[in-house]
Amino acid sequence: MTILDKIIAFKKKEVAKIKAEVPVKKLVESPVFGRSTFSLKKSLLEVGSTGIIAEFKRQSPSKGIINDTATIEEVTNGYIEANVAAQSILTDTSFFGGTMADLMEARVINQYKPILRKDFIVDGFQIVESKAIGADVILLIAACLSKEQLKNYGKLATDLGLEVLYEVHNEEDLDKIELDNKIIGINNRNLKTFEVDLENSIKLASQIPDSCLKVSESGISDPRIISGLKEYGFQGFLIGENFMKTQNPGEACKEFISQIR
Numbered sequence: 563m564t565i566l567d568k569i570i571a572f573k574k575k576e577v578a579k580i581k582a583e584v585p586v587k588k589l590v591e592s593p594v595f596g597r598s599t600f601s602l603k604k605s606l607l608e609v610g611s612t613g614i615i616a617e618f619k620r621q622s623p624s625k626g627i628i629n630d631t632a633t634i635e636e637v638t639n640g641y642i643e644a645n646v647a648a649q650s651i652l653t654d655t656s657f658f659g660g661t662m663a664d665l666m667e668a669r670v671i672n673q674y675k676p677i678l679r680k681d682f683i684v685d686g687f688q689i690v691e692s693k694a695i696g697a698d699v700i701l702l703i704a705a706c707l708s709k710e711q712l713k714n715y716g717k718l719a720t721d722l723g724l725e726v727l728y729e730v731h732n733e734e735d736l737d738k739i740e741l742d743n744k745i746i747g748i749n750n751r752n753l754k755t756f757e758v759d760l761e762n763s764i765k766l767a768s769q770i771p772d773s774c775l776k777v778s779e780s781g782i783s784d785p786r787i788i789s790g791l792k793e794y795g796f797q798g799f800l801i802g803e804n805f806m807k808t809q810n811p812g813e814a815c816k817e818f819i820s821q822i823r
């Protein structure tokens with residue numbers, strides 16, 4: 563059983579419990595449900611976009627505790643000040659120490675840039691929930707969803723005005739997605755070994771059509787990597803640990819962005 567299998571098994575139980583307690587009607591009544599969303603696609607394609615999607619990440623299965631003192635307020639303000647293209651918030655509690663309240667707090671502060679809800683979507687309920695807590699973008703991980711689920715959940719998100727970052731780890735994942743005009747995130751972290759290999763982005767990039775926006779995810783720790791990945795057509799770069807492991811993630815992000823050539 564891989565860590566992803568464990569997370570998904572846990573998540574399915576967690577979502578079933580929440581669904582039994584919270585009616586969808588309640589989600590739709592959220593004050594932020596009807597707001598218009600910020601587009602990740604637009605933000606990444608904007609002239610002068612840094613392309614950086616900076617993540618708030620307290621802990622992870624691969625690294626344990628990364629930062630248990632940073633606050634959403636200081637990090638969100640720091641990332642915006644650094645001119646990120648978007649912010650990512652891990653809302654999973656059991657494995658990543660995040661919460662939906664983290665995203666809701668970030669949304670109040672961040673009225674400028676898209677927010678990606680980084681979680682493990684296994685049910686359409688979580689997509690409605692994502693809109694209700696103030697997210698602009700959801701993550702759909704191909705490895706843990708069927709072809710049909712990817713299509714249906716993608717449609718539900720779009721109907722709600724949310725964008726989707728489709729995450730792939732290999733060719734098998736890519737084959738499950740209708741690759742036209744999508745935002746595709748290639749994750750460099752092997753979920754069996756936790757090893758990070760940036761070559762994974764390069765290897766899969768050539769199999770993604772130009773109509774898609776390519777995002778490289780995980781293990782990016784040097785601004786020179788960004789220039790290298792840009793040559794393979796990447797326009798988005800999801801970075802968590804490299805910023806969050808420092809005393810001041812916002813400042814680390816600003817410094818990193820200033821060094822991108």
Ligand SMILES: O=C(O)c1ccccc1NCC(=O)[C@H](O)[C@H](O)COP(=O)(O)O
Nearest residue numbers: 622623624779780781782800801802803
């Ligand atoms: O980060 C992990 O250990 C992990 C383990 C299992 C599933 C997902 C995991 N991470 C989620 C992410 O995709 C990353 O948080 C994101 O790409 C940023 O990665 P990094 O810059 O390496 O923190």
